[in-house]
Amino acid sequence: MKRRTFLAGLAALPITSSVAGCGLSSNTASNSSASGQVTGEITFQTWSLKPKYTDYVNGVIDAFQKQHQGTAVKWVDQPADGYLAKVMADASAGSLPDVINVPPDLSFPLARAGQLVNLDESLKDAKPEYLENAWQAFEIPGKGGCYGFPWYLNTGPIFYNKALFQQAGLDPDKPPTNFKELEQQALQLAQKKVAMLGQTPSIADFGLYGVKLFENDKFTFNEPKGVEFVETYKRMYDAGALIPEALTQNYTGAGAKFMAQQTALSPGSAYDLGKFKTDAPSLYANIGITKPITNTGSANMFLHGVSVPKSSKNQATALAFGRFVTNAENQVKFAKLASIFPSTSKGGDDPYFTTEDGSDEARVRVAAAKQLKTAVNYTPVQFSDQMREALLQQLADAMLGKKSPKQALDDAVNECNRLLK
Amino acid sequence: MKLALRYAGLLAILAISIGPFLWQFATSIKGPNEDVFVPDFIPDDPTFGNYAAVADVVPVWSFALNSLAVASVNVLTNCVGAAMAGYALARLRFRGRRFAAVIFAGSILVPFEAILISLFLVMRGLGLTNTLTGVVLPGSIAALNVLLLRNAFLALPAEVEEAAIIDGANAWQRFTRLALPSVKGTLVVVALFSFMFSWDDFLWPLVVLSDQEKYTLTIGLAYLQGTFVQNQRLVAAGTIIAVLPLILLFLLLQKHFFRGVGEGAIKG
Amino acid sequence: MTHRPYTPWLFLLPGLAVCLMFTIFPFLNMIVLAFTDASALGGGQFTGADNFVRMAQDPKFWVAARNSLLYMVCVVPPLVLLPLLIAVLAQKIVPGIGIFRTAFFTPVIASAVVVGLIWTWLLDSRGLVNSVVEALGGTRIPFLTDSTLLLISSMVVTVWRGLGYYMVIYLAALANVPKDLHEAAMVDGAGPVRRFWSVTVPALRPTMVLIAALSAVNGFRVFSEIYLLSGGTGGPGGASTTMVMLIQSVGRGLTGEVGYASALSFVLFVILLGLLLITLKLNRREDQL
Numbered sequence: 010m011k012r013r014t015f016l017a018g019l020a021a022l023p024i025t026s027s028v029a030g031c032g033l034s035s036n037t038a039s040n041s042s043a044s045g046q047v048t049g050e051i052t053f054q055t056w057s058l059k060p061k062y063t064d065y066v067n068g069v070i071d072a073f074q075k076q077h078q079g080t081a082v083k084w085v086d087q088p089a090d091g092y093l094a095k096v097m098a099d100a101s102a103g104s105l106p107d108v109i110n111v112p113p114d115l116s117f118p119l120a121r122a123g124q125l126v127n128l129d130e131s132l133k134d135a136k137p138e139y140l141e142n143a144w145q146a147f148e149i150p151g152k153g154g155c156y157g158f159p160w161y162l163n164t165g166p167i168f169y170n171k172a173l174f175q176q177a178g179l180d181p182d183k184p185p186t187n188f189k190e191l192e193q194q195a196l197q198l199a200q201k202k203v204a205m206l207g208q209t210p211s212i213a214d215f216g217l218y219g220v221k222l223f224e225n226d227k228f229t230f231n232e233p234k235g236v237e238f239v240e241t242y243k244r245m246y247d248a249g250a251l252i253p254e255a256l257t258q259n260y261t262g263a264g265a266k267f268m269a270q271q272t273a274l275s276p277g278s279a280y281d282l283g284k285f286k287t288d289a290p291s292l293y294a295n296i297g298i299t300k301p302i303t304n305t306g307s308a309n310m311f312l313h314g315v316s317v318p319k320s321s322k323n324q325a326t327a328l329a330f331g332r333f334v335t336n337a338e339n340q341v342k343f344a345k346l347a348s349i350f351p352s353t354s355k356g357g358d359d360p361y362f363t364t365e366d367g368s369d370e371a372r373v374r375v376a377a378a379k380q381l382k383t384a385v386n387y388t389p390v391q392f393s394d395q396m397r398e399a400l401l402q403q404l405a406d407a408m409l410g411k412k413s414p415k416q417a418l419d420d421a422v423n424e425c426n427r428l429l430k
Numbered sequence: 431m432k433l434a435l436r437y438a439g440l441l442a443i444l445a446i447s448i449g450p451f452l453w454q455f456a457t458s459i460k461g462p463n464e465d466v467f468v469p470d471f472i473p474d475d476p477t478f479g480n481y482a483a484v485a486d487v488v489p490v491w492s493f494a495l496n497s498l499a500v501a502s503v504n505v506l507t508n509c510v511g512a513a514m515a516g517y518a519l520a521r522l523r524f525r526g527r528r529f530a531a532v533i534f535a536g537s538i539l540v541p542f543e544a545i546l547i548s549l550f551l552v553m554r555g556l557g558l559t560n561t562l563t564g565v566v567l568p569g570s571i572a573a574l575n576v577l578l579l580r581n582a583f584l585a586l587p588a589e590v591e592e593a594a595i596i597d598g599a600n601a602w603q604r605f606t607r608l609a610l611p612s613v614k615g616t617l618v619v620v621a622l623f624s625f626m627f628s629w630d631d632f633l634w635p636l637v638v639l640s641d642q643e644k645y646t647l648t649i650g651l652a653y654l655q656g657t658f659v660q661n662q663r664l665v666a667a668g669t670i671i672a673v674l675p676l677i678l679l680f681l682l683l684q685k686h687f688f689r690g691v692g693e694g695a696i697k698g
Numbered sequence: 699m700t701h702r703p704y705t706p707w708l709f710l711l712p713g714l715a716v717c718l719m720f721t722i723f724p725f726l727n728m729i730v731l732a733f734t735d736a737s738a739l740g741g742g743q744f745t746g747a748d749n750f751v752r753m754a755q756d757p758k759f760w761v762a763a764r765n766s767l768l769y770m771v772c773v774v775p776p777l778v779l780l781p782l783l784i785a786v787l788a789q790k791i792v793p794g795i796g797i798f799r800t801a802f803f804t805p806v807i808a809s810a811v812v813v814g815l816i817w818t819w820l821l822d823s824r825g826l827v828n829s830v831v832e833a834l835g836g837t838r839i840p841f842l843t844d845s846t847l848l849l850i851s852s853m854v855v856t857v858w859r860g861l862g863y864y865m866v867i868y869l870a871a872l873a874n875v876p877k878d879l880h881e882a883a884m885v886d887g888a889g890p891v892r893r894f895w896s897v898t899v900p901a902l903r904p905t906m907v908l909i910a911a912l913s914a915v916n917g918f919r920v921f922s923e924i925y926l927l928s929g930g931t932g933g934p935g936g937a938s939t940t941m942v943m944l945i946q947s948v949g950r951g952l953t954g955e956v957g958y959a960s961a962l963s964f965v966l967f968v969i970l971l972g973l974l975l976i977t978l979k980l981n982r983r984e985d986q987l
Contacts, residue, residue: 059642059653060487088652091636093951098550098637100739100952104559106640118952122739253823253843254929262929268466271824287661288466393953398931405934428953439787440798447862448801450808450816507712515713524706533714535978537721539915539970541942544963548724568720571713574912578867581904585874601701601709615873619866626807669809676807677800684799685791687869 044131045325048079051107053330056313057089065346073333080326100124105318107327108334111157113146116316117390120149120156126317127154131328138336143352146386147314151226157314158335159352161344164310164377164384165278167302168285172295173273177201184274184299188218191274191302192241195250198273204252207263207272209404210242212397216387219304223389228396228425231418239407239414246408256405268292276301278311279373280348298373301380310384312352348374350381357381391429399424451673457666466662480667484654487664490671492643493650496562500635500646501628503566508624509617511571516579517605521591531580537573543633550637564638565646569627575620582616583609618686626676647672725967732961738954749961759962761937762944763969765849769856769940770917770973776857777913778906781864786894788865789872799869803862814926817855818842821927842927845937852923852938859923860916864909871905872898911977915970921946941966 058066070082085106087095096115099105100122111119119125128135128147136144136155143159171181177198185191195205212230216222220235245251252272254262267275268289285293301308315335317327333339340351341359348370351357362378365371400421407417452471460466461475484490518524519531549568550559558564586609594604610617632648639645651668654661732749736742753759788799805813820826821841828838841851875898883893899906921942924932932939932947939947945966949959 057653057655085640085642086653088636088649089655090652091633091649094546094633094637097738097952098547101547102551102554104554115952118739122737122741124739253840256843256934257931258929259931287462287663290463291465394951395947395953395955398936398947401931402934402936405936409934411935428955433792436787436790436792440795443784443787443861444798444801446858447803447805450812451801451804453816454808454812511712511716514709518706518709522701522706522709524703527706530710530714533717533722535974536971537717538912539967539974540721540725541919541945541963541966543942544945544960545721545724545728548727549720552720552724567716571716573713573717573721576713577908578870581871581908582874584904585871585901587876595700601705605709613874615870619870622866630807666812669812673804673807673809677804680803680807681796681800684796684803684869687866687873 045323047077047326047329049323049326050081050083051321051323051326051330052083052085053108053334054106055084055086055110056092057086059086062343062346065343069334069339072339073330076333077326077329080330082330100318103320105320107317107321107323108331109316109318110160110313111316112311112313113157113386113390114388114393116147116157116314117149118393119316119318120147120154124318124320125156126319126321126324126328127156128158128328129153129155131324132332135332138332138353140352140354140357140381142310142385143312146312146390147316150223150390157316158331160313160315160335161340161347161349162310162312162352162381162384163278163280163349164301164308164380165276165281166298166300166373166376167274168267168277168281169274169297169299170267170270170272170292170295171297173198173203173270174297177203177273181297184297185302186300188238188241188302188304192245195245196248199245199248199250202249203273204255204271205250205273206245206255207252207266207275208255208258208260209246209251209401209408210238211260212389212392212400213309213387214238216385217301217303217305217307217309222387223391226429228389228422228429231415231422235418236415239404239418242404243408243410243414251408256408257401278348279370279377282370282373283348296369298369300376305385306383308380308384309387310381312386350378392425393428395428396425399428454666454669454673457663458670459667460663462663480661480663481671483661484651484664484667484671488650488653488668490647490650493645493647494675496644497629497647500562500565501625504569504628505621505624507566507570508572508575509621512575512620513579513610513613513617514605515571515576516581517583517609519576519580520583521586521604521609522601534573534576538577546633546637549634553638559638560640560644561638562644565631565635566628568634569624569631572624572627575624578620579613579616582613586612615687618683622680622683625679629672629676728960729964731957732964734957735955736957736960738949738952738956742957745957749958750965752958753961753965758936758939758944762939762941765938766918766920766941769849769853769920770914772850772853773856773860773917773920774910774914777860777864777917778910780857781861781909782868782902782906784861785865785868785872786898789869799865802865805859806862810922810926813855813859817851817927821851843934845933845935848924848928848933848938852920852927855923855927856917856920860913864913867905867909868902871902875901907977907980911974914973914977918970918973919966 053070055066066084070084073082074080093115096105096109096111100119105124116125135158139159143162144155147157147159148155167184169184174181174184177200179194179197185194191205198205212222215230215235215238218234218238220238221229221232223229242251246255252266254266258266263272264275264277266272268285270292282296285296315331317324317331321327335352337351337353337356340353340356341361343349344351344356345361350362357378363375365375403412403417403421406412407414412420456471456473457466458480459476459478460473461477464474515534519527553559553564553567558567590608591604594608599607630648631646632652635646636649639649651672654665654668731742733744733746734742735745735748784802788795788802818825822828823838823840823843825841827841831837831839839847841847879897879901880893883897888896919942920940924938924940924943928938932943941962945959945962948955948962
């Protein structure tokens with residue numbers, strides 16, 4: 010009855026038909042080759058960029074078509090809601106567009122299933138054009154080969170609520186700078202019944218704490234340092250420094266709690282500042298911005314990329330276009346429009362990312378750009394949605410005291426390793 | 431006194447029903463300086479500018495036209511197809527009737543999400559991906575509607591048809607002239623549900639279609655939640671825009687739910 | 699015989715064709731996958747009953763099955779009765795009734811996300827209900843963070859959303875209650891309550907059975923309410939997961955274990971079919987016109 014779908018990306022239960030299993034999709038590479046002529050028509054699919062960036066994308070397409078006479082790029086933009094379902098369906102049917110916008114966690118399973126073009130093989134000279142850490146994010150660990158042009162990057166500051174800090178007698182100009190201070194301040198806030206955090210740690214947080222996440226084809230975040238990290242959270246949870254909903258919250262839910270001023274601190278992205286301005290003006294008036302909390306000296310990084318499926322009938326043009334979209338010039342232009350950062354090796358040198366003009370936005374931007382030089386995409390590409398859920402559930406059991414932190418992490422790691430196969 | 435009680439009951443249910451709608455509406459008219467994540471049913475600075483902004487961001491009209499086309503066809507196919515099947519199940523005796531009923535009942539049990547990808551491959555096999563026909567077909571005769579109409583036909587007194595049989599009317603004549611007019615109320619409900627499901631459906635049209643010109647309104651409105659930009663006021667205004675036609679349709683149709691055998695209200 | 703033997707099949711043809719082609723066939727396809735270790739991107743070796751063996755040993759499956767069953771048992775009675783009462787209340791034409799009926803229906807068409815938002819606002823740890831509880835001197839009730847209370851809260855939302863939907867079905871069915879039955883009962887001196895039980899309810903029995911079946915199926919298959927109230931998870935530690943939530947989480951995305959998810963879907967289907975056959979049996983008399 011209730012066929013209405015909400016949050017459809019998650020609601021989509023993907024079932025491949027046995028037809029797809031028999032290889033409708035995987036063996037079509039032969040009729041097209043990467044070294045062919047750059048000409049003809051291709052389709053380019055992006056992740057929710059209309060209508061705000063319509064002019065920008067059309068500009069890039071026009072420039073490409075001018076540079077390569079005889080090419081025609083058809084642009085389709087898919088809403089974020091349901092993107093996964095769309096990619097799933099197309100991948101099963103072998104009808105993925107020629108150039109697709111995917112983050113590493115989507116490109117990895119596609120690449121592992123042999124559905125994406127290996128850029129290291131097809132375009133041997135492309136690699137130096139990109140930041141090394143960004144290029145690595147699209148490699149299959151241990152097997153080599155890169156399966157996506159890195160596109161835009163993001164890293165974020167930590168946002169905190171100065172008013173709530175003040176309310177609990179904390180200095181609003183001295184936010185926590187390491188995990189120890191985070192715990193101290195969180196416990197102090199908790200005494201005044203103010204919650205510091207809206208979420209239990211994600212896998213990337215473990216990375217920031219310095220936990221070894223993955224080694225020799227196995228997850229390892231149950232090492233002593235990981236246990237220590239969970240114990241920190243357990244102490245904070247018991248004191249009331251995490252809202253009760255933290256046990257079940259995803260990133261978006263935690264963000265909403267921060268905007269409703271129910272939590273005092275939240276990791277974010279440069280563009281979140283704009284969101285606070287429009288959706289939570291009274292939070293915006295009290296917003297504090299600080300460096301990410303890390304034990305490793307590196308911040309966490311998120312990125313998107315552009316991949317070419319092997320099923321593309323016009324790989325040469327698709328590859329040329331993928332490289333064109335992600336070249337330094339186009340990326341810098343896009344980054345300026347969207348409060349994100351270029352992944353090309355020279356992109357970050359643009360004065361826009363190195364000089365402040367006194368505004369909050371510029372301060373966040375310059376700090377983030379600096380941060381990105383050493384940033385790491387801590388989330389292992391193998392870390393699937395199912396594994397994320399397993400970690401979340403085990404951490405909830407640990408917080409509730411149903412399991413010891415050690416036991417919970419052992420169970421999470423075992424489940425993740427099982428899912429790895 | 432009795433009337434006062436009735437209204438008291440109606441108002442009580444109204445109070446618990448209308449909350450989300452009011453919330454959505456309140457959010458959609460909030461001004462730029464108000465918090466969105468803090469619940470507040472009376473905006474300090476109401477504005478209808480958000481509605482205009484939605485239309486700037488999304489070509490609402492062309493999307494709505496696609497939705498209207500899909501939903502109208504869906505209403506038609508469901509009313510006709512489900513009534514025919516429902517009539518056969520309820521009023522005709524034949525071998526295999528139980529089998530047919532189980533097929534329909536079984537269809538209700540299949541979770542749509544579980545067959546999404548398979549269904550997409552079927553559509554692709556038929557060459558109907560990226561067409562509005564492909565959007566309409568899977569829901570064009572919903573099993574639930576067949577069962578609803580079967581139940582409605584079951585309620586008809588047998589004598590009416592027996593008389594017609596004696597007069598020599600064939601099955602089709604009995605169906606169109608006698609049975610169909612008697613289940614108007616249920617037909618209206620089926621029409622409403624078909625319109626509603628089709629109008630609201632998001633996942634299937636999204637998966638089937640790839641050209642933006644063919645997108646339906648629900649997909650179009652999803653663009654309000656952009657990757658780096660979103661404004662909850664616009665999202666709320668968008669949902670109100672999407673829901674308004676349904677509310678109007680319901681308001682128009684609700685009095686017809688009652689046109690059944692009795693033609694009109696029953697004294698309660 | 700009042701018709702040619704093939705006539706009924708002509709009536710059924712369009713409906714059966716649509717159901718077979720776009721529901722049953724894809725579903726059979728899915729059943730095949732239930733006996734493989736298929737992943738989301740192809741692959742899939744025949745593995746016999748492995749998925750079902752795994753299921754029997756999977757504590758998550760048993761938790762989910764228990765929750766779904768509990769959910770169904772709890773939501774069916776209110777969903778069969780309350781909408782009927784509302785329909786009886788809303789059937790009489792009084793001034794403004796159209797507005798009332800429409801308002802009762804708005805929860806059905808309200809966006810699911812908004813429904814989630816408003817109920818979260820009511821029930822979360824700092825929600826409206828808890829501030830009232832605290833003001834009265836009580837302690838906060840963990841409506842959304844305790845796995846049992848989360849299930850109960852979701853049931854409330856399910857019932858609330860179902861009121862308007864089933865009301866409409868009842869309204870249409872009420873019209874088919876022959877008027878003379880009521881009149882006859884009135885002549886016998888039966889009051890409105892007696893007439894409700896002795897005329898309306900028996901006449902509506904097929905509809906009540908249909909609604910019981912529908913709400914049972916939907917109750918067993920509950921997903922959105924728990925999903926929305928628990929921030930996209932199945933409650934703390936996954937203790938409030940239901941069957942469909944489990945299927946979703948197992949099969950989701952490009953990394954989904956499609957074989958296992960299909961096996962779970964198949965079992966879900968079998969359970970529902972069993973339930974349906976029971977209701978059909980209960981409804982036998984009406985069924986054999």
